[in-house]
Amino acid sequence: MDDVDQPYDDDVSKQEKIETLEEQLEVLESQNEEMRDELLDANAENNKYKQKLERLTHENKKLKQSPLFVATVQELTEDGVVIKQHGNNQEALTEVTEEMREEIEPDDRVAVNNSLSIVKTLEDETDVRARVMQVDQSPDVSYQDIGGLDDQVSEVRETVEMPLKSPEMFDEVGIDPPSGVLLHGPPGTGKTMLAKAVANQTDATFIKMAGSELVHKFIGEGAKLVRDLFELARQHEPSVLFIDEIDAIAAKRTDSKTSGDAEVQRTMMQLLSEMDGFDERGEIRIIAATNRFDMLDRAILRPGRFDRLIEVPKPDETGREQIFKIHTRGMNLAETVDFKSLAAEATDASGAEIKAICTEAGMFAIRDDRTEVTEADFRDAWEKIQAEESDDEVSKTFA
Numbered sequence: 001m002d003d004v005d006q007p008y009d010d011d012v013s014k015q016e017k018i019e020t021l022e023e024q025l026e027v028l029e030s031q032n033e034e035m036r037d038e039l040l041d042a043n044a045e046n047n048k049y050k051q052k053l054e055r056l057t058h059e060n061k062k063l064k065q066s067p068l069f070v071a072t073v074q075e076l077t078e079d080g081v082v083i084k085q086h087g088n089n090q091e092a093l094t095e096v097t098e099e100m101r102e103e104i105e106p107d108d109r110v111a112v113n114n115s116l117s118i119v120k121t122l123e124d125e126t127d128v129r130a131r132v133m134q135v136d137q138s139p140d141v142s143y144q145d146i147g148g149l150d151d152q153v154s155e156v157r158e159t160v161e162m163p164l165k166s167p168e169m170f171d172e173v174g175i176d177p178p179s180g181v182l183l184h185g186p187p188g189t190g191k192t193m194l195a196k197a198v199a200n201q202t203d204a205t206f207i208k209m210a211g212s213e214l215v216h217k218f219i220g221e222g223a224k225l226v227r228d229l230f231e232l233a234r235q236h237e238p239s240v241l242f243i244d245e246i247d248a249i250a251a252k253r254t255d256s257k258t259s260g261d262a263e264v265q266r267t268m269m270q271l272l273s274e275m276d277g278f279d280e281r282g283e284i285r286i287i288a289a290t291n292r293f294d295m296l297d298r299a300i301l302r303p304g305r306f307d308r309l310i311e312v313p314k315p316d317e318t319g320r321e322q323i324f325k326i327h328t329r330g331m332n333l334a335e336t337v338d339f340k341s342l343a344a345e346a347t348d349a350s351g352a353e354i355k356a357i358c359t360e361a362g363m364f365a366i367r368d369d370r371t372e373v374t375e376a377d378f379r380d381a382w383e384k385i386q387a388e389e390s391d392d393e394v395s396k397t398f399a
């Protein structure tokens with residue numbers, strides 16, 4: 001009987017095993033299915049986050065590029081950071097990231113975007129002003145230091161010096177002196193010297209501002225610097241305000257409508273409005289200079305603005321001779337040095353280049369262990385300077 005039972009029992013237990021395995025397989029299969037679903041969900045989620053990250057990175061980039069406003073941090077509170085916007089003086093509470101919060105302190109200047117979020121911290125205002133505006137109480141240049149510009153010197157004296165020294169003359173005659181004088185001509189021809197000399201002659205403070213420094217990336221910054229500049233000039237009356245490279249803020253309008261251009265326009269409008277609202281007979285005279293007269297926006301040349309144009313060209317032969325003499329006043333020269341022939345040879349040299357020739361000639365003497373500078377030293381110096389300049393040209397062409 002036992003013999004008959006055995007195979008049957010075996011079959012039953014096999015069958016049971018198969019069933020259990022099949023059940024387990026089913027469970028595993030459904031688990032597998034569930035996990036596959038979860039994986040798909042996770043992948044979908046991952047893709048969603050990736051897209052969000054891309055969008056945020058793009059937005060972040062855009063936020064940093066779009067025009068930014070300048071504000072000062074007032075207070076760091078638990079609810080956020082209180083800022084005061086420049087220009088409209090409005091206060092606002094804004095949130096910042098943890099990292100940004102650690103970076104900023106009250107009184108810091110920051111750049112904020114359209115929604116007033118702080119995008120970055122900025123250089124200190126006093127640093128910017130110090131870099132942009134140069135104040136010289138008594139410049140040490142006099143008319144005698146300027147060679148070859150007799151006509152220009154007399155024009156500057158008439159238009160800038162006279163109104164400062166004898167404003168009553170203009171009152172009595174009943175005319176207004178020119179508002180602003182524009183010096184234009186190639187680099188290194190003495191434009192800055194002329195402005196300094198007139199300030200020296202009239203005991204006025206010389207305030208210099210480079211137009212290129214006035215151009216700022218932040219909305220309202222350039223205009224504010226212009227306002228500050230005129231304020232500074234008022235505080236230092238009598239003063240000569242010298243705006244170098246005015247073409248940087250007063251170039252002809254281009255077709256491009258980038259926010260940078262708009263900011264330059266705003267800076268120029270501020271300059272024009274400061275000039276328009278100016279008391280003509282005041283104790284502040286404005287001189288601007290440019291090497292790029294052709295690029296200027298004609299709006300700045302209208303009456304009441306830069307309405308006196310003075311061309312400052314490169315010196316002619318007599319001018320060059322005078323400039324050589326000026327820059328060798330303190331030098332120990334050999335008796336044979338003939339500036340007339342040097343001036344004839346150094347055609348096309350600007351005043352700044354003649355000054356460089358004189359210094360370099362002195363260097364040749366020193367290298368040769370001599371204390372006296374000879375005419376040959378000047379010739380060698382001119383050759384060296386010309387060679388350096390043509391090297392510069394070549395590297396600029398291939399840059």
Ligand SMILES: Nc1ncnc2c1ncn2[C@@H]1O[C@H](COP(=O)(O)OP(=O)(O)OP(=O)(O)O)[C@@H](O)[C@H]1O
Pocket residue numbers: 145146147148149186187188189190191192193194244289290291315323326350351352353355
């Ligand atoms: N006419 C000149 N007489 C004497 N020195 C001159 C003359 N022109 C230029 N120089 C010398 O060259 C230097 C630079 O000149 P200055 O800064 O006045 O030129 P600029 O016309 O204002 O130049 P830029 O347009 O490059 O600003 C002066 O400090 C001076 O030493």
